[in-house]
Structures are given as C-alpha cells and as structure tokens.
Amino acid sequence: MTKFKLKNGVSEEEIFTSLNSLKSGDINWKDGKTFGAVYYPGDKYASVISKAYNLFMHENAFDPQLFKSLLTMENEIVRQIGNLFKAEKEVYGNLTSGGTESIFLSLLSAREWSLKNRSISNPEVILSTTAHPAFLKAMKFLKIKPVVIPATKCFNLDIDKFSSAINDNTILLVGSAPAYPYGMIDPISHLSEIAIKNNLLLHVDACIGGFLLSYLKKLDYNIPSFDFSLEGVTSISVDLHKYAYAPKGSSVLLYKNAELRKSQFSVYSNWEGGIYASTSFMGTKPGGIVASSWTALNHIGEDGYLELTKKTMNATSLIKDFILNNQDLSLIGEPQMSLIAFKSDTIDIYQLADKLNDLGWYIGRLQNPSGIHLVVSQIHADGAAKQFVIDLEVIINQLKKKNIRNGVGKIMDKGAAKILNLMPFNKLRQTLVKAAGKDQQIPHKKRIIYNIKEELDLDDSNELFRSIMDGFYS
Numbered sequence: 162m163t164k165f166k167l168k169n170g171v172s173e174e175e176i177f178t179s180l181n182s183l184k185s186g187d188i189n190w191k192d193g194k195t196f197g198a199v200y201y202p203g204d205k206y207a208s209v210i211s212k213a214y215n216l217f218m219h220e221n222a223f224d225p226q227l228f229k230s231l232l233t234m235e236n237e238i239v240r241q242i243g244n245l246f247k248a249e250k251e252v253y254g255n256l257t258s259g260g261t262e263s264i265f266l267s268l269l270s271a272r273e274w275s276l277k278n279r280s281i282s283n284p285e286v287i288l289s290t291t292a293h294p295a296f297l298k299a300m301k302f303l304k305i306k307p308v309v310i311p312a313t314k315c316f317n318l319d320i321d322k323f324s325s326a327i328n329d330n331t332i333l334l335v336g337s338a339p340a341y342p343y344g345m346i347d348p349i350s351h352l353s354e355i356a357i358k359n360n361l362l363l364h365v366d367a368c369i370g371g372f373l374l375s376y377l378k379k380l381d382y383n384i385p386s387f388d389f390s391l392e393g394v395t396s397i398s399v400d401l402h403k404y405a406y407a408p409k410g411s412s413v414l415l416y417k418n419a420e421l422r423k424s425q426f427s428v429y430s431n432w433e434g435g436i437y438a439s440t441s442f443m444g445t446k447p448g449g450i451v452a453s454s455w456t457a458l459n460h461i462g463e464d465g466y467l468e469l470t471k472k473t474m475n476a477t478s479l480i481k482d483f484i485l486n487n488q489d490l491s492l493i494g495e496p497q498m499s500l501i502a503f504k505s506d507t508i509d510i511y512q513l514a515d516k517l518n519d520l521g522w523y524i525g526r527l528q529n530p531s532g533i534h535l536v537v538s539q540i541h542a543d544g545a546a547k548q549f550v551i552d553l554e555v556i557i558n559q560l561k562k563k564n565i566r567n568g569v570g571k572i573m574d575k576g577a578a579k580i581l582n583l584m585p586f587n588k589l590r591q592t593l594v595k596a597a598g599k600d601q602q603i604p605h606k607k608r609i610i611y612n613i614k615e616e617l618d619l620d621d622s623n624e625l626f627r628s629i630m631d632g633f634y635s
C-alpha cells in the first residue's frame with residue numbers, strides 16, 4: 162500500500178493510481194465471476210444510475226422537510242414497489258440501507274405493535290432454519306425469542322410444525338420468497354391462512370428474490386402468490402440493491418397499514434437538541450442512494466427489467482441443465498428462480514468449491530447438506546455461465562481421476578484437519594487467524610476450515626470465526 166503524507170492531502174492523480182492499483186487485485190466481477198454479492202445492470206444503465214447518485218451525493222434524506230426532492234422520490238419508490246407487490250389501495254413503507262435493516266425494522270414494529278395492541282411483553286417469532294440469519298441477528302438486538310423450525314427433508318418450510326409452535330407469546334410468522342439456501346419459495350399462502358386464524362403478523366422476506374419473482378410472474382412463470390394479494394401478509398422486505406440493480410445500500414420495507422409502520426419510527430420529542438424523529442435505523446440517510454434507487458427503477462423500467470430477467474433466467478437454465486445432466490452433481494431442492502444449490506455424492510463438493518475459487522470464481526458454500534450455492538444474475542448471461550460450466554466439467558474430471566495427486570491431496574486435507582483439531586482450542590484459533598490474515602491460503606482451502614468446524618461445538622466454532630473476522634480488520 163502507498164504510504165501517503167496526509168498533511169497536504171494527495172493529488173487526484175495519485176489517489177486514482179492507488180485506487181486503481183488496489184482494485185486491480187480484486188475479483189473480476191464485471192466478467193461475471195461473482196455468483197452473489199454483486200448485481201450489475203450493465204455499463205449503459207449503471208452510468209446513468211451513478212450520475213443520479215453523484216447529483217444527490219451530499220444531500221441528506223433524514224429530514225423529510227429538508228429536501229422535498231428526496232421525499233418525493235422515496236414515496237414514489239415505495240408506491241412503485243407496492244404496486245409490484247399488489248398492495249391494493251395504500252401502501253406504507255420506507256427505503257432502508259439493506260435487507261438486514263428492513264428485517265430488523267419488521268421485527269421492531271411487530272414487537273412494538275404487539276406490545277401495544279396485544280400486551281405481549283415476551284415476544285416470540287417463528288421462522289424456518291432456511292430463513293436468513295439477519296432475523297436471528299435482529300432478534301438478539303431486540304430481545305425477541307426466535308422459535309426456529311427445522312426445514313422438511315425436501316428443504317421446505319415445515320408448515321405443520323410452524324402451526325404447532327404458535328403460543329400466546331407468538332407475535333409474528335416469517336416466510337421467505339425465496340429463502341436464500343435453496344431458492345425455494347415458502348408456502349406463503351398457507352402461512353397467510355395460519356396468521357389470519359391466529360391473529361398474527363406475517364412478514365415475507367422477499368429481500369433477495371421478490372423483485373425478480375414479480376417479473377417472472379409477468380413472464381408467465383408459475384410463481385405462487387407471496388405478496389399483499391394474500392390477506393395475511395402484513396409486511397414485505399425487498400432489496401433494490403439486488404435484482405432491481407440499484408447501488409449497495411438500498412432496500413424497501415412495506416407494510417399493509419400505517420399503524421405498523423409508525424411502530425418502527427423512533428421519536429424523542431423532548432430531546433435538548435430539538436424534536437428528533439427518524440423513520441428507520443439510520444439517522445443521516447444518503448440522498449445519493451434515494452436518487453439512484455429511484456433512477457434504477459425508472460430508467461431501467463418495466464421493459465428493461467423484463468429483458469434483464471430473461472437474461473438472468475437464460476444463464477440460470479444453462480447452469481441448471483448442466484447440473485441436471487451431470488451424473489456427479491445433483492440439485493438440492495427445487496429452485497424456483499435464479500438461486501441454484503447443488504451437491505455431489507461422488508466427489509468432495511468443498512474441494513470442487515475450492516478449485517472454482519482457484520479459477521477466480523466466487524461461489525457460496527452450503528451446509529447440511531454440503532453444497533455449492535450460486536446467485537445467478539444478468540451479468541452471467543454474456544459468457545460467464547458458459548465458461549462456468551466448462552470449468553465445472555474440467556474440475557470434476559480432474560477430481561475423479563484416481564491418480565496419486567488426488568489421493569495424496571485428500572489424505573493431506575484430512576490429515577491437516579485432524580492435526581489442527583488435535584490442538585487446544587486457543588492454539589487452533591491462533592493458527593487459523595494467522596493463516597487467514599497472512600495470505601490467501603485459507604480462502605482457497607476453505608474445505609479445511611469446514612472440516613475443522615465439523616469437529617467443534619457451536620460455541621467454539623462461533624468464537625473461532627469471530628476471531629478470524631477480528632484478525633481481518635486489525
């Protein structure tokens with residue numbers, strides 16, 4: 162890293178030399194190397210969206226009376242997404258910083274609303290093991306008890322167990338459309354019936370896929386209802402920084418009624434600094450993100466999104482068909498959109514994942530069962546999906562060769578994990594934190610980490626990953 166003399170500031174030229182040099186070591190996401198984390202609509206749309214961001218970069222959307230422009234745009238975004246999700250007359254919502262914040266606020270409002278209207282002071286929320294960890298994270302902050310129901314053998318939300326788990330403290334049911342791990346839509350219409358019958362709130366986490374699912378419906382895909390067309394659905398979260406291709410930091414949380422939304426507002430009317438009120442978790446709220454999200458929705462437009470959706474699904478089909486026709490791989494569950502989960506009974510799936518990393522691909526890893534996870538989007542349609550299946554085939558053939566190298570490799574993996582697991586926990590932690598921070602060996606040998614983790618109890622394993630994270634930021 163360049164050592165700058167900070168006293169006089171650094172010239173634009175030097176700054177960009179440094180930034181470009183830092184960036185040159187990053188993954189090549191523009192070529193579609195990332196299956197998740199990055200959603201890009203292509204240079205043409207992106208340049209317009211960036212211009213809108215720059216135009217409002219210094220404005221603050223915190224105070225609705227300060228920048229009328231931002232208020233108008235936020236309200237329009239909420240209405241547009243409400244229309245997409247079949248909100249009948251009125252819809253109530255706000256722009257938030259991302260899926261995690263939308264989820265946090267949906268739980269906060271459920272807690273506050275249920276305390277006020279149902280006098281529940283020890284709230285419980287029922288969710289499936291496949292729901293996103295943002296729910297558990299938020300419930301820890303909010304002191305809500307999570308009641309986590311294991312998914313069925315077919316990887317679905319277990320509707321019978323959900324029903325049986327309801328008690329007098331239950332405030333909210335959570336369903337996902339779709340859930341991240343297997344890309345399957347939970348039975349939201351069933352959940353809606355149960356919520357109505359038991360006078361409960363129902364949140365639909367449509368963060369990753371809700372936007373795309375709405376467009377798949379327009380393209381006549383067979384997508385079950387998951388939105389406000391179901392009477393029991395009381396709130397929906399949908400991220401614009403995913404398939405709506407807005408810049409990072411953009412999500413919408415929608416409510417069926419105003420009372421619920423008001424329950425998420427923070428108001429301190431007696432504060433010495435003046436009357437304080439904010440709609441979301443954020444105080445200062447970036448104007449750039451409001452303007453660029455509004456621009457993404459209105460500049461890409463319905464025709465643009467239909468086109469991007471078709472491209473996404475073409476790329477998804479290409480990869481899905483390869484998996485379905487490959488004797489060593491099989492899909493996990495039944496993906497309903499562009500999230501793909503697959504496993505293998507013949508080769509070590511984590512070894513395959515590491516080899517994909519070696520070739521520059523960023524993919525996700527699943528547990529119980531072990532698998533690989535892909536979030537496919539339009540960026541994969543222009544060659545990346547094709548290249549990915551070529552690389553998959555080459556790696557599978559390499560891994561299947563019963564040669565000395567593969568044999569020794571496997572023994573070494575197992576041996577390394579065994580030796581490391583023999584260490585006292587503190588030593589193990591120290592060794593792994595050092596290895597993770599020192600070079601790139603850990604990311605390319607994540608399978609060893611997964612093997613080690615299997616032998617640890619949950620507390621130790623959480624402590625290990627907390628320390629590894631800590632090491633990255635030191």
Ligand SMILES: Cc1ncc(COP(=O)(O)O)c(C=O)c1O
Nearest residue numbers: 259260261293295341366368369
């Ligand atoms: C289903 C689902 N919900 C919530 C989130 C959290 O979103 P964010 O990372 O924007 O906080 C994700 C992220 O991938 C997700 O897939």
